[in-house]
Amino acid sequence: MNIGLIGCGNISHAYLKNGKTFKQTTLRACADARPEAAKACAETYGLKAMSVDELLADPSIDAILNLTTPQSHVAINLRAIEAGKHVHCEKPFGLDREGGRRVIEAAKAKGLRVGCAPDTFLGGGHQTCRKLIDQGLIGRVVSGTAFMLCHGHESWHPAPAFYYQKGGGPLFDMGPYYLTALVNLLGPVARVSAFTNRSTDLRQGLKANEGKTFPVEIDTHVSALLEFASGAIITLITSFDVWKHSNLKDIELHGTEGSLHIPDPNAFNGDIRFFKAGLSADWAPADNPFIYNDNMRGIGLADLAAGVAKGRPHRCSGDLAFHVLDIMCGICESAAEGRCVALSTTCERPAPLPVGLLAGELD
Numbered sequence: 001m002n003i004g005l006i007g008c009g010n011i012s013h014a015y016l017k018n019g020k021t022f023k024q025t026t027l028r029a030c031a032d033a034r035p036e037a038a039k040a041c042a043e044t045y046g047l048k049a050m051s052v053d054e055l056l057a058d059p060s061i062d063a064i065l066n067l068t069t070p071q072s073h074v075a076i077n078l079r080a081i082e083a084g085k086h087v088h089c090e091k092p093f094g095l096d097r098e099g100g101r102r103v104i105e106a107a108k109a110k111g112l113r114v115g116c117a118p119d120t121f122l123g124g125g126h127q128t129c130r131k132l133i134d135q136g137l138i139g140r141v142v143s144g145t146a147f148m149l150c151h152g153h154e155s156w157h158p159a160p161a162f163y164y165q166k167g168g169g170p171l172f173d174m175g176p177y178y179l180t181a182l183v184n185l186l187g188p189v190a191r192v193s194a195f196t197n198r199s200t201d202l203r204q205g206l207k208a209n210e211g212k213t214f215p216v217e218i219d220t221h222v223s224a225l226l227e228f229a230s231g232a233i234i235t236l237i238t239s240f241d242v243w244k245h246s247n248l249k250d251i252e253l254h255g256t257e258g259s260l261h262i263p264d265p266n267a268f269n270g271d272i273r274f275f276k277a278g279l280s281a282d283w284a285p286a287d288n289p290f291i292y293n294d295n296m297r298g299i300g301l302a303d304l305a306a307g308v309a310k311g312r313p314h315r316c317s318g319d320l321a322f323h324v325l326d327i328m329c330g331i332c333e334s335a336a337e338g339r340c341v342a343l344s345t346t347c348e349r350p351a352p353l354p355v356g357l358l359a360g361e362l363d
């Protein structure tokens with residue numbers, strides 16, 4: 001599949017460096033609202049720089065990789081679909097349910113595929129945990145925790161303003177990693193309830209952004225309870241208001257027969273440990289038999305291309321991303337209205353990756 005990239009910013013390098021890992025996709029051209037960014041990207045990675053209009057009109061481009069900032073995701077996705085192209089987008093899938101729904105419906109009407117980040121759950125770390133849970137290692141999952149606590153991105157990102165606008169914040173920025181990982185492991189969420197807070201209405205830039213300020217439009221501390229359709233109850237905390245913590249990170253699931261420590265869902269591998277009641281005296285490391293353990297951003301798009309070629313569903317699907325968006329919107333509603341919110345969307349768990357793949361293979 002020939003790919004055109006829109007949005008040549010900070011994260012684009014991770015995708016472009018992996019550009020040759022998967023033969024299912026070939027990056028051909030790039031565009032950005034800032035033509036100089038597209039030009040620099042094209043020169044570094046051997047692509048053709050175009051305007052967004054030219055890229056969308058180019059019949060040789062089969063799919064768009066949308067790496068723009070959250071506020072442009074829906075608009076660019078809709079334009080790509082209108083131009084007859086499949087689209088894979090960075091997270092979040094939209095700012096609200098209405099935007100996400102329009103993208104899903106437009107793609108369905110045209111018979112095109114929609115995909116969305118994160119694709120980190122296709123990494124060896126989370127695929128190993130999925131395998132262990134499906135094998136029943138810890139029994140039926142009853143409860144768990146998922147923590148993403150930090151002090152925001154204004155100390156390192158060159159243009160962090162979008163993280164404090166609608167579509168940013170710890171929930172819409174980092175939540176998709178944790179929620180997608182949890183849905184991959186446990187299936188869909190049924191109900192949510194939450195409280196949210198913020199430390200300030202004006203963030204002060206740090207280090208590279210010293211002297212700059214960023215208005216805060218959204219809450220920057222989100223404490224939520226998720227009730228999964230399976231019955232599991234997970235505590236999710238995402239925060240840009242924590243300077244330091246002792247060890248509140250990653251995901252832990254607790255089942256009828258043991259516990260599983262699941263690595264950071266923003267990475268492709270990490271700390272996988274289990275405790276099996278009656279078997280181990282303490283945490284034991286788990287073997288990881290999967291091959292995609294380095295930064296493989298772009299694997300989700302390659303899987304979309306493989307899905308089209310093989311006539312099978314792709315794993316980072318629009319339905320999965322829309323369910324994750326619905327969970328995040330439900331969390332915000334619950335906090336604003338002081339009630340528990342029942343979700344109206346659901347989705348299938350994506351198919352696990354097989355063990356024994358060779359480099360670049362997905363089937």
Ligand SMILES: NC(=O)c1ccc[n+]([C@@H]2O[C@H](COP(=O)([O-])OP(=O)(O)OC[C@H]3O[C@@H](n4cnc5c(N)ncnc54)[C@H](O)[C@@H]3O)[C@@H](O)[C@H]2O)c1
Nearest residue numbers: 007008009010011032033034037067068069070072090091
């Ligand atoms: N930076 C990271 O570490 C990181 C990691 C994972 C995911 N993401 C996600 O990737 C997306 C992009 O993040 P980033 O850090 O690269 O942002 P960025 O601001 O560095 O880059 C975004 C680029 O998109 C361009 N752009 C924005 N709207 C556009 C439009 N309508 N048409 C054409 N170009 C447009 C901007 O000019 C900019 O060059 C976000 O959704 C973010 O959540 C970022």
